[in-house]
Amino acid sequence: MIRTVAETGSTNADLIALLSAGERVGEGDWLVADRQTAGRGRQGRTWFDGHGNFMGSTVVHTAPNDPPAHSLALVAGLAVYEAIQPLCPNPSALMLKWPNDVLLAGAKLCGILLERAGDAVVIGIGVNLAAAPDLPDRRTVALSSLGPAPDRDSFAAQLAASLDRELERWRTFGLAPIIRRWLAVGTPEGTVLTVHEPDGGVLAGQFAGLDGEGTLRLRLEDGSVRAIHAGDVMLA
Numbered sequence: 001m002i003r004t005v006a007e008t009g010s011t012n013a014d015l016i017a018l019l020s021a022g023e024r025v026g027e028g029d030w031l032v033a034d035r036q037t038a039g040r041g042r043q044g045r046t047w048f049d050g051h052g053n054f055m056g057s058t059v060v061h062t063a064p065n066d067p068p069a070h071s072l073a074l075v076a077g078l079a080v081y082e083a084i085q086p087l088c089p090n091p092s093a094l095m096l097k098w099p100n101d102v103l104l105a106g107a108k109l110c111g112i113l114l115e116r117a118g119d120a121v122v123i124g125i126g127v128n129l130a131a132a133p134d135l136p137d138r139r140t141v142a143l144s145s146l147g148p149a150p151d152r153d154s155f156a157a158q159l160a161a162s163l164d165r166e167l168e169r170w171r172t173f174g175l176a177p178i179i180r181r182w183l184a185v186g187t188p189e190g191t192v193l194t195v196h197e198p199d200g201g202v203l204a205g206q207f208a209g210l211d212g213e214g215t216l217r218l219r220l221e222d223g224s225v226r227a228i229h230a231g232d233v234m235l236a
Contacts, residue, residue: 001026001028001029001030002029002030002032002056002153002156002157002160003029003030003031003032004032004033004034004153004156005031005032005033005034006033006034006035007033007034007035007036007037008031008033008035008036008037009036009037009038010036010038010124011031011032011033011036011055011056011057011124012057012113012115012122012124013038014031014057015031015057015058015059015117015122016115016117016122019059019117019118019120019122020117020118025059025120026059027058027059027060027061027167028058028160028164029058029059030056030057030058030156030160031056031057031058032054032055032056032152032156033055033056034051035051035055036055050128050130050131050132050133050142051130051131052129052130052131052144052149052152053126053127053128053129053130053131053142053152054125054126054127054129054152054155054156054159055124055125055126056124056125056156056159057122057123057124057125058122058123058163059117059120059121059122059123060072060120060121060123060167061119061120062119062120062121065171066170066171067170067171067174067175067178068175068213068214069114069116069121070114070213070214071170071175071178071213071214072114072121072123072170073099073100073112073114073214074099074175074178074179074182074210074214075163075166075167075170075178076100076112076114076123076125076163076166077096077099077100077101077102077112077182078096078166078178078181078182078185079159079162079163079165079166080102080110080112080125080127080159080162081094081096081102081185082162082165082166083155083158083159083162084102084109084110084127084143086158087143087146087150087155088104088143088146089146089147093105094109094185095185095186095187096182096185096186096187097186097187097233097235098186098187098207098210098216098228098233099214099216099230099233100112100113100114102127104141104143105141106139106235107132107138107139107140107141108128108132108135108138108139108140108141109127109128109132109140109141109142109143110125110126110127110128111125111126112124112125112126113125123163125159127143127155127159128140128141128142128143129142129143129144129149129150129152129155130142130143130144130149130152131144132145137234138234166178175212175213175214176212178214179210179212179214182210182214183209183210187207187235188207189206189207189208189209190206190207191206191207191235191236192204192205192206192207192235192236193205193206193207193218193233193234193235193236194233194234194236195216195218195228195231195232195233195234196231196232196233196234197228197230197231198230198231203218203220203226203228203231204220204221204236205218205219205220205221205226206218206219207219208225211227215227215228215229216228216233
């Protein structure tokens, strides 16, 4: 079920409030907004709510036998990638950037925000279908730069189906195939990265793949490899 509202503060916050109140939000159910007045990105950033873009959230109810919940960032990234690929005349221009961005020709096309709510994970996704924000620290792009902007409701249905497929694969086959597929369309090994850590530290190095739990491996200048569990990753 995809429920659409004209305006809300944040679709993630709305679903978290429902879960906190003890209401059941089923997997596969989405809340999609025409406009968000308090949309959030990672590290507390405000999320751009350009008219005609996709802004929506859904819930995953984790179980003891599921892969680690943080790996849902990779699952969601692949789901968005698969939903966008048919809309892109040059699919090779699409790339996933750890942990939760989809890039088009190196510019940010999509952002994903995961938030924990008890045993559930709320996944918020924003895709620049019609318009892209003007950001001071990174390039952005909308699919409308390639032609007519995709219809938001049609894209929502396509994305919902794509995430359903990826969740089934995640639960059935585990994390290893997800990581292999992510690496096939993600940042090439050896790419120079800058990582802004949550504590304010900054690291520079080369992308050295992902470990078995989806953690970024950063090869530093001295040849050592650092595991990056969280942070803001920028391409050099």
